Amino acid sequence: MSAVEGTIDLSAPLRSADLRRAAAPVSVVVDASVRDRVERGRDFLRDVREEERPVYGATTGFGALVGFAGREEEADQCDNTLAHLGAGQGPDLADDVSRAAILVRTWSLAQGASGVSAHVVDGLAAMFTTTFVPAIPRYGSVGASGDLIPLAYAAQALRGRGQAYLDGSRMPAAEALRDAGLTPLALDGRDALALVNGTSLTTAATALALDSVRSSHRALQALTCLLVDLLGCDPGFLHPRLLGAYGHPGAVDVADGMRKTLAGTLPAGTRPLQEPYSIRCSPQLLGAAEDALRYVDGVVAADLSSVSDNPLFFPDDDLVVHGGNFFGQPAAFAADVLAMVTAQLGNLAERQLDLLVDPARNGGLPPMLAAGPGRQHGMQGVQLATTAFVAEIRRAAVPASTQSLPTNLHNQDVVPFGTQAALRAYDMAELLRLLCGSLAVGLRQAAHVGARRPTASGCAALLDTLVEAIPAVDPDRALDADVRRAAELLTATPPG
Template sequence: MAEHDLKDAEVGADAVVIGGRRLTIEDVVAVARHGAPVRLSDAPEWRERIARGAEFLRRHLAAGATVYGVNTGYGDACVVDVPMALVEALPLQLTRYHGCGMGEHLDDVSALAVIAARLNSLAYGLSGVRPVLLERLADLINHRVLPRIPAEGSVGASGDLTPLSYVAAALAGERDVRFRGALCEARDAWRALDREPLVLAPKEGLALMNGTAVMTGLACLAFTRAAQLARLAARLTALATVALDGRAAHFDALIFEAKPHAGQGDAAGWIRADLAGRPDTSGHRLQDRYSIRCAPHVIGVLCDALTWMRRDIENELNSANDNPLIDPDGERVLHGGNFYGGHIAFAMDGLKTAVANLADLMDRQLALLVDDKFNNGLPRNLTGASAARAPVNHGFKAVQISSSAWTAEALKHTMPASVFSRSTEAHNQDKVSMGTIAARDCLRVLQLTEQVAAAHALATVQAARLRLRGNAVTVIPAPLHDFMAEVATSSPFVDEDRALEQELRAMTERIAAGDFIANRHGDKS
């Protein structure tokens, strides 16, 4: 992703507006993947409500009220009273002792998605934070001051405390950030922007950290990549049907009207459109094998699941999910558990299973293509070598072995994370969601499945070219012809064996970026 460092005046009409409106998954992806800036709403009623919540909390504390995490200790230490002389110091203490994350750091795209999710939640108006805190979160996005967030250390309730401490610390000028293409201390990035690090007000450290922004931001990215894969798997099924000299009749609309799962019908419709103009007869089998014939039934499960997953991800994205909540209208402090990430955990556990099934489907199709016992006359392992050189060429043999390995690993990761709740923090957090682990698992399954799709794409295009070479009158409909040409820009025909690693890596990156499929409703324009 290109580096961005926008001047405030450059945040214009293309910005994603935060505050007083419902964000979509696509809004988060626009910010995280496509460089869209954010802008806080100009609506006076929204801005006044944000300020009113912070002011009520200030008055409530001045009147001697006890508010969890503001003038008490955290978690099990909620029974510990914090003297007023130490209340101002408490938010920074929270960020510091949670600075114990481990594992790989989130990449820039993921970090942006996390910040966007946290900003939108706090902008709901029930967190008691000042407008300046929202402005500084917007600065993190617009000036690409990106906290180095370790991926590991959250149990998903009381929210994503440890990873989000790195966002809070960055606002306060502590720890490392990525800024203008390099690592630097957060305070130095703020100095370069002619700003002082933010002094966190009471509850602002807790408001930043006690929520589901990491799992939710990652879930937005996972959702988009899964939707892209569903469409790509359908296209590869269509091309594999051509390459195997299979039957287009398996995707007749009446079959899918007779079993009316909407996503299954969508998948069949995509395959049918890609095969339009191809004869419905085949000289080889009355019925193609299941990985071809039942592909819409496999892809359709993911398509249908995405409908309820969108609902749950966007509800979480557009929620106040910290604790306590500060009601600026009724002037109440509400202690609850909105930081629990169960809906995201369940969605991500389900999504990784549906996506891994795509990996398995594509791997089975690839296995048919390379095996001359099942590929209806194509060369063994799809080698494009001449007859004289065929004995020493092995085409896509190793690619299929690697694809099988990636598929097996993807399937291994489908064990649900949400059922592995652990009692933590002196049995205060005694039931937790594991939502962030589920989201990270899902992203790993997506990466592996995209690798399988890359292998499948290269092999299937090779197979279709070989089918044409053996039968020049083979009908390749226009969408598939265009797809083959696009793939060829990353990987030309394999005649003599060569190392395909770099071509597979390039294809995998393009698939993850959505280069071949724009969305589930149509092709890339």
């Protein structure tokens, strides 16, 4: 088992960086203030039940069957909550997504408004010190009453039912818990409902996708600058007066950063007066992406500080409120915006690589940047692959948040499909990383086959880093691993 590194404090705000760290063993701290508010919420639930006030899911059926009585025994009511949700299908979610989703759920429950037992929060926190990962099928959530089916699989695995992973190996969950030194969670009906009745998977996948797309967005700014310098383009398209007149904050900020990277560059004087849009309009494109990503930043920050549950308990006000905080519409919209941004950033990377390999537009460099055209093929395979990546991204970019379908006897008569939007954005973000890696390998190869040495120190430093990590393509070889290495090099350190 891996060593535990770092801590996540449940009394502090949850951040995207915490979700990334939770992919590996980490200490999740349940301090006295957290325990106190969780226990107060639980005590209040007990008082409410003794007063026979109505509480959804404590004694009732679920969803459309709320009008029927649930099971009388607490442990039986837990089974009543979870058993029917074992209907997911498809491949298991990636480990980082599953663990991030459970961390989001743990933080939400730790706010004390869900009425859960304190030992539930303790048990969830203990999981993070190990490599335990519930096996959660991808398909089954509509994100309308939270991520019911995926989170039910997580809850069942933590009870020792179903399947889980430990140290990367899939096995029965009871065996994984035992080998990890974890105690199976004991849940009553309220505990079980609180574990599943929230948008934690949707939030986690959106947050992880956002981090990845932001890293690629930064990488594309740097790669565009390197392209400009290698080809000897005039950087006038980044002039502050030009972008100031444009007026969009993201474009102004992106252009400012690109000018800093290109500081000291000397145009070759051999390029056309106006470059193709993939160069000339890059600050407008990347700037619009920045503005859109800032919107997604705000949604993710709100979701990470959200208690997405039903009902909620407020002891200080003697209040039990039934409602719809589990409705994942904000993240659905945000993930769809993220998908659109990803598609256009992917278009930019692919078009820039296409320009770079075309001798009619690349300043006379050999076709496909081949060291010996015909005898060698340089970037030809990589360029074909990038076309496939972009096609896949475009196919996946259809908005999910507009696809509402009624379900659950029309109890859930509108649904956001945020889970689909978020997981789709997560997948698309990985393809965008590979497009960045492909462009980077192309730029490195351009330097090998005759592009000029960059004249801006920032661009020269980036090229030197790529040259050190990626050998020249001479002779031809498989480049799949080089593309992945370049992508990792460019996007390995997203911000906290």
